[in-house]
Amino acid sequence: MINIPAMVPVLCYLFILLGVSWYVGTLQKGRSFVTEYFLADRSLGGFVLGMTLIATFTSASSFLGGPGEAYSTGLSWVLLAMIQVPTGFFTLGILGKKFAVISRRINSVTVTDFLYQRYRSNAVVIGSSIAIIAFFIAMMVAQFKGGAVLFESLTGFSYEVGLIIFGLVVVFYTAIGGFRAVVLTDAIQAVVMVIATVTILISVLLKGGGSTALVDVIAAENPLMLDANATARPTILSYWVLVGIGLLGLPQNTVRAMSYKDTDSLHKAMIYGTVVVGFLMLGMHLAGFYAQGVLEDVPANSDAVIPMTVMQLLPGFWSGLFLAGPLAAIMSTVSSLLILASAAICKDLILHFHPRKSPSDSNIRAISIAATAVIGALTFLFALDPPNLIVWINLFAMGGLEAAFFWPTVLGLFWKRANATGALCSMIGGVGTYVAMGQLGINIMGINNVCFGLLAGLVCFIIGSLATKKPDKEVLLTFFGEEA
Template structure:
């Protein structure tokens, strides 16, 4: 059994270090913004290049990348590794396309819903966006809980339920003791730990003397493992191309990506963030998926593919070093769940409760946010009690739902000033409804992911609505 002591020490030290670091910077932000709640929710424009890159990639890299992704590479082979690397340009898209537009905003916003409300001034659009964000994040938080619990259980030998309890309590300790600034600094620290742990794990795998012979034997018996289309030809070109939309282009519509753009310091930070972020994203995507593929060679009999990363750590390392290395994937999961937990709670409080009760004090807003975090944690924990064999599908389904709701309203709101709230609302609703309907019909014909037809329908409805409103306006003008 691997000792939990190295993990506990790491989590404790990172908690202390980031909170001290955050407290010092919060004093500086207090001079710029007297709103205590706003400082807790967004922390001011403080994200520089390397910090922006680390927090963006660390948040995007989650249990799906460290548990679900390697599990899929274990099952489908190198084809899934190739598919996963499609997401590397995500930082360039987010920072290069959307970043300058958000940086040019005259007003600083605490949440993406707050910005949508200021842009469109439509109550229903804001409410649907808020509910979609919260429900989608609860599903994704549940995935992170499953991943964290499987890591602890698989490496240390404790039960899944105990691992889930330990991980949930740790998450609460991280998120309840700090706001957005503390979460971002934690992401940065954990991003560095992730990179170091990945390099160590890959080096240990490649140093196995039997790896070459086993690789040759395994690929001879199952040549589809090295095929670009994967085992059973499950990853055809339509799936590959639609996954480019889902895990690359569509990420411009993910709220936990956008919220980082609301805290960017300046244009120089965006440029540096694109360079550092692309490099970090490439390493954090390629290495864990390669580990999952090599895990198929070393441990071919796993019944649950998602157990490959815990198995690699537990079987290839001594108990002490396995405990230390466990900090890397734990950091990956933590860096995602704390961001989503904070943002979903902040959306409920800032975009829901404060709007209904504008006289709510800043202190009460912060306390109410912490209470909402507890409720969301309980709901996500309930979903995580009975996990599926592969969490990657749940994570990707939640990704797609959020993109179907947010992508076109965000892009239109930034680049198309004449688009009305009604057109954005129609696009949002049609995207969500079509995505949920198509998700229920999986697998679709030609293995196209539902996000492609859903975003196509959403865009068409946006264009038709905008065109129709323009036609009515012109007709009314001519009549007068």
């Protein structure tokens, strides 16, 4: 059955996003195009910076998979989700200023750009570009898939129709408006996510007669739901690496540290980001947990918990309002990945290896917009029927990106001795260890393999760096203001 009232808020919302992007597209004239298109001219304020950071790492899993796990596992899974709360301030507090100053100093626009200036190695450029393009496309396909399934279940339209409607919107607004459109829409999406979280949390609590009554019902059914130890401790602790410290390395997070206006914005972003991401994580996962006491039917899988709850509790229009939340989470993640994948091809590969002596602005503009549109279209086609290769890459995407970028980024900024050999060894050793362990099905005490990937990456980095010569004097002066 097609749910027309639910479509009203969703369509209104998509039109607003397109409007923002169109407006931003008209602003691009007469500025340095590359910095504007890929970095919004380094002009982000505190609210937008905070919201874009958290909207990027709040994805389909925060609205569907995670709360679904909280439904079946209980409060220990909410405990796990809360690990993500300090991640925003951690990233900005450690990398924020250093990245902003250095990227202005060397005029870098992308993370790969930064890595090139630090390590002066084309191999590092190629390695990081490939990692970004492959992992990002796989992650985008997974996000698209999650969104289209949700769309199907809540509106009654088919998977393909859902994908066409919101998939094309996100590709279109990213291609036209660039990074500025991405971050402005991210800020809007973060607000929408908060509204959606409030909506579902209140409706679950009202239906169940309040928190105390609901918890009593759930505990009577299965007391393990209230047990902190219901999720194994090594597993939960390894999430401190996977969705905690490890996020420091993700290019989609670090690039935001290059894009803000001044330090006051950074400071505000750290506060706003922490407040809002805590609310989203706590609210959505608690809603998933409470749903255990409210849902009448048993869901087929954990992703179905939230959609079923919404269908049962919220009538037409309101379910559309909720649907906008996870769609926002998905679109904001996809748009951020898409603009970076495009930057990887355009800025890091094409312009890096074929620097234009005197190219016309429209030339670079055309390449940038075309690259974004082509990657977007490709991702869209993959999402219609995900190829096995993409599904396979996605299994390793998050941890793989962390293994590839964590040490080259962090040690590049804070360790003077770090050099290109170390960075390359770390990328290959880290990703290699991580993927190999996953492929061979090795699992030690339930610890997420990303921990071993990062450990291998660190060892490779140190050995590789110490075995070869120090970075050039010029590099040291640029990055540290001193030679030794």
